[in-house]
Structure formats: C-alpha cells, structure tokens
Amino acid sequence: MAAKILDGEAFATRLHRETSARVAKLKARGTVPGLVFIRVGEDPASRAYVSRKEKRAQEVGISSRTLVLPASTPLHSLLKEIDALNADPKVHGILIQSPLPPALPNDLVYAHVSPAKDVDGFHPVNFGKLLLGDPTGFLPCTPAGILEILRLGEIPTAGKHAVVVGRGQIVGRPLALLLARKGPGADCTVTLAHSRTAHLSEITRQADILVAALGRPLFLQQEHVKPGATVIDVGVNRLADPADPRGYRLVGDVDFASVRSVAGAITPNPGGVGPMTIALLLSNTARAAEDFSR
Amino acid sequence: MAAKILDGEAFATRLHRETSARVAKLKARGTVPGLVFIRVGEDPASRAYVSRKEKRAQEVGISSRTLVLPASTPLHSLLKEIDALNADPKVHGILIQSPLPPALPNDLVYAHVSPAKDVDGFHPVNFGKLLLGDPTGFLPCTPAGILEILRLGEIPTAGKHAVVVGRGQIVGRPLALLLARKGPGADCTVTLAHSRTAHLSEITRQADILVAALGRPLFLQQEHVKPGATVIDVGVNRLADPADPRGYRLVGDVDFASVRSVAGAITPNPGGVGPMTIALLLSNTARAAEDFSR
Numbered sequence: 001m002a003a004k005i006l007d008g009e010a011f012a013t014r015l016h017r018e019t020s021a022r023v024a025k026l027k028a029r030g031t032v033p034g035l036v037f038i039r040v041g042e043d044p045a046s047r048a049y050v051s052r053k054e055k056r057a058q059e060v061g062i063s064s065r066t067l068v069l070p071a072s073t074p075l076h077s078l079l080k081e082i083d084a085l086n087a088d089p090k091v092h093g094i095l096i097q098s099p100l101p102p103a104l105p106n107d108l109v110y111a112h113v114s115p116a117k118d119v120d121g122f123h124p125v126n127f128g129k130l131l132l133g134d135p136t137g138f139l140p141c142t143p144a145g146i147l148e149i150l151r152l153g154e155i156p157t158a159g160k161h162a163v164v165v166g167r168g169q170i171v172g173r174p175l176a177l178l179l180a181r182k183g184p185g186a187d188c189t190v191t192l193a194h195s196r197t198a199h200l201s202e203i204t205r206q207a208d209i210l211v212a213a214l215g216r217p218l219f220l221q222q223e224h225v226k227p228g229a230t231v232i233d234v235g236v237n238r239l240a241d242p243a244d245p246r247g248y249r250l251v252g253d254v255d256f257a258s259v260r261s262v263a264g265a266i267t268p269n270p271g272g273v274g275p276m277t278i279a280l281l282l283s284n285t286a287r288a289a290e291d292f293s294r
Numbered sequence: 295m296a297a298k299i300l301d302g303e304a305f306a307t308r309l310h311r312e313t314s315a316r317v318a319k320l321k322a323r324g325t326v327p328g329l330v331f332i333r334v335g336e337d338p339a340s341r342a343y344v345s346r347k348e349k350r351a352q353e354v355g356i357s358s359r360t361l362v363l364p365a366s367t368p369l370h371s372l373l374k375e376i377d378a379l380n381a382d383p384k385v386h387g388i389l390i391q392s393p394l395p396p397a398l399p400n401d402l403v404y405a406h407v408s409p410a411k412d413v414d415g416f417h418p419v420n421f422g423k424l425l426l427g428d429p430t431g432f433l434p435c436t437p438a439g440i441l442e443i444l445r446l447g448e449i450p451t452a453g454k455h456a457v458v459v460g461r462g463q464i465v466g467r468p469l470a471l472l473l474a475r476k477g478p479g480a481d482c483t484v485t486l487a488h489s490r491t492a493h494l495s496e497i498t499r500q501a502d503i504l505v506a507a508l509g510r511p512l513f514l515q516q517e518h519v520k521p522g523a524t525v526i527d528v529g530v531n532r533l534a535d536p537a538d539p540r541g542y543r544l545v546g547d548v549d550f551a552s553v554r555s556v557a558g559a560i561t562p563n564p565g566g567v568g569p570m571t572i573a574l575l576l577s578n579t580a581r582a583a584e585d586f587s588r
Contacts, residue, residue, distance in 0.1 A: 107428060127425040128418030131471075132463050134401060137418075159492045167474050169426050176470070177425075180461050180486045189497060191485040192474045198453045203483060 003263040004153070006232070008145075011152040012275035015283060016060050022286040023061040026293060033289035035064040035093040035119065035282075036085055040078065040104065041071030046097045053095070056278050062285055063090075071101045078104060079112050086114040092292055093119035093285035116291065119284040122170075130174055133181060138284050143175035145276030146211065146232055151185050153265060155209065155230045158187040163204050165220070165253075166213035167194040171234050175211060200224070212253035220254040228264035234273050297557040298447070300526070302439075305446040306569035309577060310354050316580040317355040320587060327583035329358040329387040329413065329576075330379055334372065334398065335365030340391045347389070350572050356579055357384075365395045372398060373406050380408040386586050387413035387579035410585065413578040416464075424468055427475060432578050437469035439570030440505065440526055445479050447559060449503065449524045452481040457498050459514070459547075460507035461488040465528050469505060494518070506547035514548040522558035528567050 023033055035057050037050045050066055057064040067081060085091045094117045100106055110118075115125040121140035129137025150157060162179045166172040172192060179188040193203050194214070204210055204224040210231050212220045217237035225231060235253030252269030260266050267273055317327055329351050331344045344360055351358040361375060379385045388411045394400055404412075409419040415434035423431025444451055456473045460466040466486060473482040487497050488508070498504055498518040506514045507528035519525060529547030546563035554560050561567055 107426070124419050124422030124426060124428070124431075126422065128420065128422030131421040131425050131467055132401070132418060134418070159490050161492075161497075167476075173425055173471055173474070176474075176486070177467055180467070180470075180488065182461075182490075187490040189485065189487050189491040191483065192470070193483050194474065194481075196453050196476075196481040197483040198455075203455075 003231075003260045004265040006149050006153045006155075006230075006265055006267045006272060008149060008267060008272040008275045011149060012279040014152065015148065015276070015279040016056065019062075019279070019282045019286050020060045022283075022290065026286070026289050027061065029293060031289055031293040032090070033062045033093070033285055034088075034091045035062050035095065035285045036091050037064065037066040038069065038078075038081065038085075038094065038096045039066055040069045040073055040097075041101050043099065046099070050097050053278055053281060057282055057285070060282050060286075062282060073101075073104070075104055075108065078109060082109070082112045086112075086117060089292075091117065092289040093117055093281075095120050095281065096122075117288060119281055119288055121174075121284070127169075127174065131177060138288070139178070139280070140170055140174050141277045141280040141284065142171050142234065142273060143178050144284075145273060145280045146175060146234070147178055147185055148280065149232065149267060149273070149276055150209070150230070153230075155265060157185055157209065160188050160208035161191070161206050162188040162209040162211065163191045163193055163207035164211045164213060165193045165197075165200070165204065166211075166215065166234070167192055168213060168215075171213040172211075175213070179209070214253055216253055217251045218253070218255040220259060222255075222258045222262050225259055225262050227262050229262075230265040231259055231263045232267050232273065233269040235269065236274070297525075297554045298559040300443050300447045300449075300524075300559055300561045300566060302443060302561060302566040302569045305443060306573040308446065309442065309570070309573035310350065313356075313573070313576045313580050314354045316577075316584065320580070320583050321355065323587060325583055325587040326384070327356045327387070327579055328382075328385045329356050329389065329579045330385050331358065331360040332363065332372075332375065332379075332388065332390045333360055334363045334367055334391075335395050337393065340393070344391050347572055347575060351576060351579070354576050354580075356576060367395075367398070369398055369402065372403060376403070376406045380406075380411060383586075385411065386583040387411055387575075389414050389575065390416075411582060413575055413582055415468075415578065421463075421468070425471060432582070433472070433574070434464055434468050435571045435574035435578065436465050436528065436567060437472050438578075439567060439574045440465075440469060440528070441472055441479055442574065443526065443561065443567070443570055444503070444524070447524075449559060451479055451503065454482050454502035455485070455500050456482040456503040456505065457485045457487055457501035458505045458507060459487045459491075459494070459498065460505075460509065460528070461486055462507060462509075465507040466505075469507070473503070508547055510547055511545045512547070512549040514553060516549075516552045516556050519553055519556050521556050523556075524559040525553055525557045526561050526567065527563040529563065530568070 213234035233252040233254035420431040511531035527546040527548035532542040
C-alpha cells in the first residue's frame with residue numbers, strides 16, 4: 001500500500017485562503033499589513049526564495065517590498081536600516097533572508113529586529129517564549145508549518161512517539177519542543193536524534209512520526225522507518241547531477257522513492273514543508289498586523 | 295552491586311570553592327558581587343529555601359540580602375522594586391523566589407528582571423539563548439546543576455540515550471535541549487517523556503541517563519530502569535506522613551530504595567540535585583558580576 005501524500009501545496013493554499021480573509025478584515029479596518037524583506041548580497045538561491053515569498057504575499061493582499069543591500073554592507077548600516085523598519089508603523093513584519101554574508105554576525109542581526117515584527121520567529125525572545133510555551137511569541141515558520149501539516153493531514157499526535165533527526169536551531173530543537181507541548185496537535189513523546197546518535201535506525205524505527213531535518217541528501221531509507229509511520233522531509237540539499245543544467249539537483253533528506261512504500265503518510269519534497277513555511281510566514285505577518293492594530 | 299552515589303553535597307562543595315575563588319578575585323578588583331532575593335508573602339517553604347541560599351551566598355563571599363514584600367503587594371509595586379534593583383550597580387543578581395502569590399503573573403514578573411541580572415535563568419531572552427545555544431545567556435540552575443553532576447560524577451554522555459521524564463519549563467524542557475547540545479558533557483540522544491507518554495517503562499528502560507522531573511512521589515521504580523543506568527532525581531514532593539510532626543515528609547520522584555540496586559549511579563534525594571541548584575545560582579551570580587566589571 002502506497003503512503004498517503006501530505007500535499008504541502010494544497011495545505012498551503014488552504015492557509016493562504018484563511019490569511020487572505022484576515023488581511024481583508026484588516027484592510028476594512030484601515031490597516032494594510034506590510035512585510036519587508038531584507039536581502040544582503042546577490043546569492044541566487046536567496047533571490048529565488050525572496051521573490052517566491054513576495055509573490056505569495058501579494059496574492060494574499062499583504063503589501064511587501066524587498067530592501068536589497070550590497071554584500072559589503074557593514075553591520076552598523078544594516079542595523080540602522082532595521083531600526084528604521086522597527087520604527088515604521090506601516091511595516092508589521094521584517095524578514096532578513098539568510099544566509100547573510102559571512103562578515104555579518106547572524107545573532108546580532110536577528111536580535112535587532114523588534115520581537116513584535118519578527119515574523120520569522122528568530123529573535124531570542126521569541127525562541128524563549130516558544131520554550132516557555134508563551135503564545136504571545138512568533139513561532140519559527142518551518143516547525144510551525146510542520147505542525148500544520150500534521151493537523152491538516154489528520155495525523156494523530158497525542159501519546160505518539162515523534163523522532164526528530166537533526167538538532168538545528170531553526171527546525172530540530174524548536175520542533176522537538178513544540179511536538180512535546182501539552183494540548184491538541186502535540187502531546188508527543190519526542191526523541192531528538194542527531195549525528196552523534198548511536199544505533200540511529202533502532203531509534204527512528206520507534207517513530208510514529210519521523211522528521212528528517214539533518215541536511216544530508218537522501219539519508220533516510222526504508223530501513224529507518226516503521227511500517228505505517230508518518231514521514232516529514234525538511235531537507236533541501238544540492239546533489240551533484242551532471243545531467244542538470246545547473247550541475248546539481250535539489251533533493252531532500254528522505255529517499256522518497258524507497259520510503260513511500262513503507263510509510264503510512266509522507267511529504268513530497270519539493271511540495272511538502274517548503275510551501276508551508278511560506279504559508280506560516282504570511283499568517284505570522286497577518287497576526288503581527290492584527291496585534292499592532294488592536 | 296549497589297549504585298554509585300552521585301553526592302550532590304560533595305559536588306556542590308567543590309563548585310562553591312571555585313566560586314569563592316572567583317569572588318575573591320572580583321573583590322581584589324573592587325567588585326563585591328551582590329545578590330538580592332525577593333520573597334513575596336510568608337510561604338514557609340520559600341522562607342526556608344531563601345535562607346538556605348543566603349547562607350551559602352555568604353559562605354562564598356557574595357553579599358546578599360532579602361527583600362520581603364507582603365503577599366498583598368500589587369504588581370506595579372513589585373515591578374518598581376525590580377526596576378530599582380535593575381538600576382542598582384551594586385546588585386549583580388536578582389532572584390525572585392517562587393511561588394509568587396496567585397494574583398501576581400509569573401511571566402510578567404520574571405520578564406521584568408534585567409536579563410543581565412537574571413541569575414535564575416528565567417527571563418525569556420535567557421531561555422531563548424539556551425534554545426539557540428548562545429553562551430552569553432544564563433542557564434536555569436537546576437538543569438545546569440544536573441549537567442555538572444554528570445560531569446563531576448564522570449558519567450559519559452556523548453552518543454548516550456538520555457530520557458527526561460517531565461516536560462516542565464524549568465527542568466524538563468531546558469534539560470532536554472542542553473543534553474542534546476553539541477560538545478563535551480552533552481551530545482546525548484534525548485527523549486522527552488511525560489504524562490501522556492504511552493508505554494513509559496519501555497521508553498525509560500532505553501535510558502543510559504534517566505532524569506525524573508515529573509513531580510510524582512516515588513514514581514520511578516526498578517521496572518523503569520535499565521541495569522547500570524544513571525538515575526537523576528529532581529522531584530521534591532510532599533508525601534502525607536502522620537508519623538512526621540509536619541504531617542508530611544519530602545520525597546523525590548524516584549523510589550531510591552528499589553532503584554539503587556539496579557542503577558549504575560544515582561543521586562540521593564535530598565542531597566543530590568538540590569544543593570547543585572544552589573551552587574549554580576552562586577556561580578551564575580559570580581559570572582554576572584564578572585560580566586558587569588569587565
């Protein structure tokens with residue numbers, strides 16, 4: 001029996017529709033939600049990501065623009081730009097596209113965005129609220145998008161064992177905490193596994209919900225998956241491919257072709273976690289504008 | 295073979311000695327580390343905790359005092375007291391003893407302490423830095439004390455499976471993150487289990503390091519423990535006991551008498567995690583003063 005496909009594009013379309021309706025209400029009350037992207041340098045992947053997010057933002061009625069700064073921008077100039085956006089009442093959300101040029105310290109830059117406009121959920125205060133379970137913070141978009149995939153895919157979570165492979169700060173660690181929270185859509189027993197985990201396949205085969213967020217191309221194979229498990233693939237990896245005009249193709253952390261025959265449900269990649277991350281960014285932006293106009 | 299006893303009192307004495315030396319250096323440079331306890335109301339357990347911490351602070355040379363406020367203190371007055379301490383250059387650490395009276399919202403009060411003086415590690419920014427792995431924050435004292443027990447007890451952690459039972463914000467969740475971090479004294483595969491976990495004993499029996507932080511008296515029994523595992527008991531529970539003059543006695547989450555015969559190493563309780571929590575509070579206070587005087 002082939003796995004149920006957790007169609008991130010279709011779920012994202014549902015969330016975009018909800019966000020559109022919230023944006024329309026805000027506009028009726030005189031608030032146009034505003035989102036500003038900051039892109040530093042000309043990384044081609046960053047350009048593509050930002051333009052995809054801008055397009056979706058416009059589709060749901062969010063007013064967005066991109067501030068493009070040269071790769072040589074010094075820290076103090078970038079912080080001054082952020083100050084201006086923090087102070088601008090027409091801007092409700094600020095997203096700094098990663099990666100930043102190596103000379104710019106990520107932590108200082110992300111911590112400079114006002115927590116109330118941090119729709120990416122990357123400010124230390126928002127990470128702290130996540131750990132504390134304080135709902136006034138913004139959740140980082142990828143982990144929050146995965147929770148929505150489970151909800152919209154009607155995957156039961158309470159009392160289930162979730163195994164998150166990968167302990168990164170943007171996905172693995174926050175997702176582990178969110179899945180272990182009290183309440184609907186959570187209440188999982190959660191195992192956080194990573195590169196130092198011994199006997200990995202014994203651990204992953206316990207998972208009712210298995211999340212691959214380790215950044216190793218096609219790493220997760222059939223042998224890692226318990227029959228019937230739900231498998232979520234967060235990875236975006238470049239795999240050398242001479243047949244591709246770019247010289248590589250993008251693949252996930254999960255070997256979809258092999259895993260789909262044993263999993264109960266699985267995200268495609270692309271078309272799984274990626275579109276949901278954008279959907280959550282826009283819903284966070286609508287919330288920032290709602291909070292602001294209250 | 296009986297388990298090795300992880301003697302928290304002895305480990306705490308070692309840490310207190312290190313903290314004393316740091317305090318002496320600070321004083322030689324003209325900085326007397328200052329710690330202020332705020333106690334609101336007359337909860338007898340809180341009184342006992344604060345006076346124990348004050349005594350230890352004095353022993354290591356930290357100047358400490360306790361601000362006692364009536365249980366009826368309104369929020370704005372408490373916040374004003376915190377403002378004054380935040381601004382006072384002689385105060386390097388501020389500890390608000392829990393529990394607060396029910397009328398005072400914990401989250402607002404803890405978030406009002408300057409993160410640089412939050413030696414308890416309870417401010418959202420410090421929790422966020424913990425999640426992010428940013429070493430400039432203060433770690434909450436109980437989880438940090440447990441890491442020190444493992445270090446001083448020479449318990450290997452890298453690649454080991456740690457199971458934390460209990461998902462509270464002060465111990466379970468932060469400890470799970472800390473054990474899963476990269477680096478010495480961590481690198482564990484970590485499972486966070488809790489009241490909704492199915493087949494708990496199957497999960498806990500996988501643990502090389504088993505931490506009980508669920509707040510249920512004598513809950514963990516021999517059947518939960520893999521032979522040779524390290525068992526850490528965080529619980530402080532009142533168990534009705536008519537033979538005791540108070541009508542109760544304090545017991546942990548672990549049935550020490552039954553578990554010690556199967557565990558490889560175990561914390562006594564009292565005398566395990568409790569004294570280490572105080573030791574970490576004082577070492578955090580020394581660090582706050584060091585950071586301040588830099």
